[in-house]
Amino acid sequence: MRAHKAFFVWVSTLLPPEASPQGIAFAKAELHGDHDAAVTDGWLKNRQGKTLRTKWGLLTKEERAERLLAVQDDSFSLEDNSTGILDDRRDASCYPKRTGSVDMSTVVQHAAPATPPSIARPPPIDRAFSQFAKLHRELTDAAIKAALTAELTAMAMALWSAQRTMTTEILF
Structure with a gap:
């Protein structure tokens, strides 16, 4: 999961009722490049990141587009994802494709014979x-x-x- 730098700029401008102080500090540190991709990915997926992603999605398209265009981010392609958040968990290319369905049904158990078999002497x-x-x-x-x-x-x-x-x- 990745986010455009505009998302982190927006989070860093929020006040504590809208975002936690730790979330604001994380966004500021992310803007300075203090975290690697795995840490950022984990933060975006956790509770604070999910809440802020939801709030980011509630912004109007015009306001979100204005913020995305105001901040330059060469590592994020807006043509592929115009929302500013790339959630690769929903990307089908990350998951293996299943092959075709089964042509014939599998018989798990055959029908029991009408007469029970004779009991052999032990x-x-x-x-x-x-x-x-x-x-x-x-x-x-x-x-x-x-x-x-x-x-x-x-x-x-x-x-x-x-x-x-x-x-x-x-x-x-």
């Missing part, structure tokens, strides 16, 4: 693994049941023992 390794998984599950279930049974039995015995000692103390 290979022996799958059968062995499924048997191992079944035995592991049964053993785990048995271990959990045994642990719960032992815990509940111990709790029942503790309660029974506590009740028995209570009754013995009451009797004596």
Whole structure:
């Protein structure tokens, strides 16, 4: 993105309510050539630059043309862009052109068959693994049941023992 020097002259003449002091200082520094093209490009695209570009666009064509002709800028061609701001983001030559459209549609998935295919017997390794998984599950279930049974039995015995000692103390 590039701008004619007249744009920066106009920004440098604005007062702080219309432009920030940093924006005015940037425009003055740009007129002295203190910034490279990448910094200027970034500033024109950021919030302050966008606001000032919008205000520049709201000027009448006559006033903008008068300001552009009053300031000499050999690096900017007014024949290509009479507004004074060259926004190459909208320039189609900066973006690759797409080739022609697809001639044939691509079939992503074929239709499912009317009858489901027969289920093949699993290979022996799958059968062995499924048997191992079944035995592991049964053993785990048995271990959990045994642990719960032992815990509940111990709790029942503790309660029974506590009740028995209570009754013995009451009797004596």
